[in-house]
Amino acid sequence: MGASQKDFENAVNRLKLLKEDPGNDTKIKLYALYKQATEGPCNVPRPPVLDFVSKAKWDAWNALGSLPKETARQNYVDLVSSLSPSPKSSSSGAIGNPPKSESVLMTSRDGITTITLNRPAKKNAITLQMYEDILLAMNAASQDDSTITVFTGNGEYYSSGNDLANFTDNPGGLKLSEDGNLPLRKFVDTFIDFPKPLVAVVNGPAVGITVTLLGLFDAVYASDRATFHTPFSSLGLSPEGCSSYTFPKIMGPSKAVEMLIFGKKITAREACARGLVTEVFPDGTFQEEVWARLKAYAKNPPNAMRIAKQVIRSSEKEKLHAVNAEECRILEERVLSEECINAVLNFFSRKARL
Numbered sequence: 001m002g003a004s005q006k007d008f009e010n011a012v013n014r015l016k017l018l019k020e021d022p023g024n025d026t027k028i029k030l031y032a033l034y035k036q037a038t039e040g041p042c043n044v045p046r047p048p049v050l051d052f053v054s055k056a057k058w059d060a061w062n063a064l065g066s067l068p069k070e071t072a073r074q075n076y077v078d079l080v081s082s083l084s085p086s087p088k089s090s091s092s093g094a095i096g097n098p099p100k101s102e103s104v105l106m107t108s109r110d111g112i113t114t115i116t117l118n119r120p121a122k123k124n125a126i127t128l129q130m131y132e133d134i135l136l137a138m139n140a141a142s143q144d145d146s147t148i149t150v151f152t153g154n155g156e157y158y159s160s161g162n163d164l165a166n167f168t169d170n171p172g173g174l175k176l177s178e179d180g181n182l183p184l185r186k187f188v189d190t191f192i193d194f195p196k197p198l199v200a201v202v203n204g205p206a207v208g209i210t211v212t213l214l215g216l217f218d219a220v221y222a223s224d225r226a227t228f229h230t231p232f233s234s235l236g237l238s239p240e241g242c243s244s245y246t247f248p249k250i251m252g253p254s255k256a257v258e259m260l261i262f263g264k265k266i267t268a269r270e271a272c273a274r275g276l277v278t279e280v281f282p283d284g285t286f287q288e289e290v291w292a293r294l295k296a297y298a299k300n301p302p303n304a305m306r307i308a309k310q311v312i313r314s315s316e317k318e319k320l321h322a323v324n325a326e327e328c329r330i331l332e333e334r335v336l337s338e339e340c341i342n343a344v345l346n347f348f349s350r351k352a353r354l
């Protein structure tokens with residue numbers, strides 16, 4: 001177990017974004033680890049004595065001896081993480097960096113970065129722009145100096161899920177990203193790969209994608225007012241967010257089917273009994289109790305928590321990426337189906353509400 005190929009590629013990309021030169025010693029270490037991770041032990045002749053730079057690089061690579069590729073990959077990822085820029089939290093709690101969005105807020109305080117869905121008039125339904133903003137926020141949160149990342153919603157709802165106008169406002173059904181995948185694929189991949197403990201503070205009802213994604217969180221705290229609803233069949237859609245894999249694993253196939261195929265809405269207590277929710281709190285004391293708990297957890301050593309998460313999650317990552325790709329492939333067809341188009345039209349003509 002250790003860093004996945006995807007973690008490694010992310011680290012290679014993050015290195016390109018470094019604003020400060022890490023210095024020659026570090027650059028040579030990175031070179032050696034990169035070569036070891038991608039090609040294995042050094043097996044090329046030593047460069048001429050007067051070619052100092054090439055010789056230093058060769059020496060560093062050669063010094064790694066028979067270090068396994070997986071270990072080199074992990075060491076490379078760790079070294080890049082230690083160099084990555086760390087946007088500092090301000091005393092007001094606002095992070096100066098992305099997203100510049102009113103519908104997705106990002107604050108950082110007491111070692112916790114919080115991403116808040118803030119579109120209460122629409123029950124925090126997620127627009128295409130919000131998917132992008134959440135990605136930006138998660139990328140910033142993965143690199144800032146917080147130890148825990150929290151998702152929550154502002155107002156009565158946690159979220160009513162995907163904004164159904166995403167289906168009607170885009171010719172052909174739904175905007176596709178440049179590489180032909182649903183924007184959803186990259187979005188869910190980011191949750192699969194998120195390196196720090198990820199906690200959902202579910203303040204109220206949750207619908208659709210905001211429920212399925214909970215299977216990729218490390219802890220889910222819910223108000224006893226929250227409900228969990230995945231009405232995919234009535235919308236002519238199919239399960240996403242890796243729920244076709246995580247839900248049967250978490251709650252067993254028959255309970256998963258009840259939610260994902262029959263669209264049964266469950267209470268917070270039922271979700272807790274099924275293992276989707278970690279703990280339920282009375283709504284009146286929910287915020288106070290949960291934040292006190294999270295502040296205490298955030299005081300744990302950050303590297304230990306990150307590594308514990310990696311140990312727990314890394315063996316599943318490849319499977320989850322494959323599940324995500326397949327779910328998106330199927331969903332891409334479903335969003336163009338007559339069943340889906342009719343369901344969305346009925347919603348907006350107010351003929352159908354959940």
Ligand SMILES: CCCCCC/C=C/C(=O)SCCNC(=O)CCNC(=O)[C@H](O)C(C)(C)COP(=O)(O)OP(=O)(O)OC[C@H]1O[C@@H](n2cnc3c(N)ncnc32)[C@H](O)[C@@H]1OP(=O)(O)O
Binds near residue numbers: 231
């Ligand atoms: C690129 C990604 C693709 C992902 C595709 C996979 C799909 C994933 C999903 O998330 S599927 C689930 C989608 N969500 C829903 O079907 C919920 C739809 N909403 C409702 O049924 C109801 O609004 C409600 C039960 C959430 C709340 O009902 P009520 O209390 O009666 O409030 P209103 O219905 O009056 O809602 C207030 C206001 O918000 C608008 N709104 C609410 N949810 C959505 C939504 N998901 N999409 C778009 N708009 C939504 C609603 O239209 C009202 O707007 P208005 O005041 O009329 O302008």
